[in-house]
Each structure stands twice: as structure tokens, then as C-alpha cells.
Amino acid sequence: MVLSVCPNPSIDTYAWLEDFRLGQANRISTQQEFPGGKGVHVAMALKETGVSTKLLAAWAGHSGTWIKSMCESLGITTTGVELSGMNRKCYTFLSETSSIQNTELMEPGPEMTRDDFEQFVRVFKKECENADIMVMSGSWPKGAPETAYQELIAIANEKEKKVILDCSGVQLEHALEVNVFGIHLNEHEAKQYCGTPDVQDAIDKLHEKVDLIALTKGKEGLYLSYQGKLVHANVSLEKVISTVGCGDCLTAGVAHGVSKGLGVEEIARYGAAFGAANCLRADLGMIYKADVEQLLPRVNINDLTYG
Structure with missing residues (x-):
């Protein structure tokens, strides 16, 4: 079983506008809402493709109730802690004008007290017992310690459980102070942490603490380094409708491959196909x-010289 950890779930809202005019009233013509948050996307992708998963999250208010109920309607088992306040909404505005394509606005969301976090840790420890892999994704609510992921990873390491991490900023910096099995970074996060845009240099630095590294560079695709091999995976698409959540789904694909005990090339294939x-x-x-x-056989895999 894969435990999907989503400390900061959201309601992701697609909102269509004819145009966006600053300082004027803007009317939304069409709106759609989806359960969101990076870890929620991971859980949905895993469940859809037949991987047993459980979603651990911090739920708040009626928005949290809605997100949880939507996930459960998809057959995803949920657990976690209840916070005061409301889970956030994340708006993606679209229109026929290119100027606001995929413009995002994000609400602040609830706050997490120290007691809330300690309860979250207790639930995590319990769920670790039945999980083979933990995928930890996204930001934390305000008030959570900057070492939140580091503390969870340390617990998983003690229990000899694999963790795949997808986060950024100070949480990433602290998390990489301990050993972690796997990590997914985009090129901007890799440059910020490693100080270099070069894939090989970034991977070399990350391997000091990480066994499996998934580094993505947008349309250029996925670079996956694991078990002494580095491969590049990509698939051409005739049309792209939305890229929101692609990185999360790619993380789920990597977790899918690891959970099945696949080799490096096939893990990369699933990651690229999911994304x-x-x-x-x-x-x-x-x-x-x-x-x-339909996409799996179309993924191009290239072995690259490693190290």
C-alpha cells in the first residue's frame, strides 16, 4: 500500500473569463471544482491505475469535508487530523486571451498548531505500519514546523519504509538533512537547491542523500537516476489541454513503478506516461x-551515461 501524505489539501477551481480587466468587475462564465493539493492528486492517480493507496491529510471546515468526500467517492480511503478554519481554494483562471492563461490565485488556508502537528505525527506513525511506500507532497499549513517533512522522514527511516518526497523551499532544505529514498524536483527547484541548472551536477549533489531522483524539465521530460543508472523519458503529445497537476501525477507514476518493483527504465516510463x-x-x-x-508504449526511453 502507498500512503499519500497531503498536509495542505485544496479545492482546485477552474474559472473561465472572457477577459481579465484590472480595477473592473470580471464575471466568471464557467466554473469547475476538483479535489486538489499535490498529495490528493497523487492518491487519485494511484487509485485510478489500481494501486492500493490511503490519503493522510489535514482537513479543515466544510471545504475539507467536501475534498474528503470527493476523494472517498473515488474509492480512496482517507485519514488525518481536523484543523480549525477552512482548507484553501486555488483558482486557475483561463480565457481566450493568452495574457491570463493558467493564472493562479491561492487562498491562505488553515493554521496548524503544535498540538495539531503532533496529532498528525501520531496518525502518520500508525499508518506507516501498513504502508510499503510513503509519498509526501506539497506545502504545509501555516504554523507547521519548518522541519515537518524531516520529522516524518526520520520516522519512516526508523521503520525502514521508503519515502518519495515532492516539496520545495525550507521544507525541502530540512528534509534533505536526513536520508530519503526518493525525490521529485522540477528544474527550478533543483537549481534553487543545488545551485546549478546542469542535470548531472544536480543529480550528483542530490545522491549524497537520495537514492532515487526524478528531475523534470517541462516539455523536455523526465530524468530519472536510480540504482546507478540515469535515463531520460519523454512522450510527444499532439495537444495539451492542461498542465496543472502534471508533476504530481508524474510523482504518482514513479511511486507506481517503485511499488511494482520495476526497473529504472520502466519506472521512468510510468512516470512520463502518468504526467x-x-x-x-x-x-x-x-x-x-x-x-x-495508450501512452505507455509511446514513451521514449534513452539511457544516458552516468557519472
């Missing part, structure tokens, strides 16, 4: 098994 599948539909952060199956 690309999310581009094919307007549903935010969601993939469909049929799309993944």
Missing part, C-alpha cells in the same frame, strides 16, 4: 487509466 496523461483532459490533477495505457 502526460494529465495533459490530455481538463480535469485538474486527474488521469484516466485508459490514457496511461
Whole structure:
């Protein structure tokens, strides 16, 4: 079982506008809402493709109740802690004008007290017992310690459980003070942490603490380094409808491959196919098994010279 950890879930909202005029009233013509947050996207992708998963999150207010109920309607088992306040909404504004394509606005969300965090840790320890892999994704609510992921990873390491991490900023910096099995970074996060845009140099630095490294560079695709091998994976798409959540789905694809005990090339294949599948539909952060199956044989895998 894969435990999907989402400390800061959201309601992801697609909102269509004719145009966006600063200082004037702007009317939304069409709106769609989806359960969101990086870890929620991971759980949905895993469930859709037949991987057993459980979602651990911090739920707050009626928005948290809605997110949880939507996930459970998809067959995802949920657990976690209840916070005061409301889970955030994240708006993606779209229109026929290119100037606001995929413009995002994000609410602040709830706050997490020290007691809330300690309760979250207790639930995590319990869920660790039944999980083979933990995927930890995204930001934390305000008030959570800057070492939150580091503390969870240390617990997982003690229990000899694999963790795949997808986060940024100070949480990433503290998390990489301990050993972690796997990590997914985009090129901007890798440059920020490693101080270099070069894939090989960044991977060399990360391997001091990490066994499996998934480094993504947008349309250029996925670089996956694991078990002494470095491969590049990419798949061409005729049309991209939405890229929101692609990185989360790619993380889920990597976790899928690891959970199945696959080799480096096949883990990369699943990562690239999951990420690309999310581009094919307007549903935010969601993939469909049929799309993944159609994309898998189309993924190009290239072995690269390592080290």
C-alpha cells in the first residue's frame, strides 16, 4: 500500500473569463471544482491505475469535508487530523486571451498548531505500519514546523519504509538533512537547491542523500537516476489541454513503478506516461487509466551515461 501524505489539501477551481480587466468587475462564465493539493492528486492517480493507496491529510471546515468526500467517492480511503478554519481554494483562471492563461490565485488556508502537528505525527506513525511506500507532497499549513517533512522522514527511516518526497523551499532544505529514498524536483527547484541548472551536477549533489531522483524539465521530460543508472523519458503529445497537476501525477507514476518493483527504465516510463496523461483532459490533477495505457508504449526511453 502507498500512503499519500497531503498536509495542505485544496479545492482546485477552474474559472473561465472572457477577459481579465484590472480595477473592473470580471464575471466568471464557467466554473469547475476538483479535489486538489499535490498529495490528493497523487492518491487519485494511484487509485485510478489500481494501486492500493490511503490519503493522510489535514482537513479543515466544510471545504475539507467536501475534498474528503470527493476523494472517498473515488474509492480512496482517507485519514488525518481536523484543523480549525477552512482548507484553501486555488483558482486557475483561463480565457481566450493568452495574457491570463493558467493564472493562479491561492487562498491562505488553515493554521496548524503544535498540538495539531503532533496529532498528525501520531496518525502518520500508525499508518506507516501498513504502508510499503510513503509519498509526501506539497506545502504545509501555516504554523507547521519548518522541519515537518524531516520529522516524518526520520520516522519512516526508523521503520525502514521508503519515502518519495515532492516539496520545495525550507521544507525541502530540512528534509534533505536526513536520508530519503526518493525525490521529485522540477528544474527550478533543483537549481534553487543545488545551485546549478546542469542535470548531472544536480543529480550528483542530490545522491549524497537520495537514492532515487526524478528531475523534470517541462516539455523536455523526465530524468530519472536510480540504482546507478540515469535515463531520460519523454512522450510527444499532439495537444495539451492542461498542465496543472502534471508533476504530481508524474510523482504518482514513479511511486507506481517503485511499488511494482520495476526497473529504472520502466519506472521512468510510468512516470512520463502518468504526467502526460494529465495533459490530455481538463480535469485538474486527474488521469484516466485508459490514457496511461495508450501512452505507455509511446514513451521514449534513452539511457544516458552516468557519472
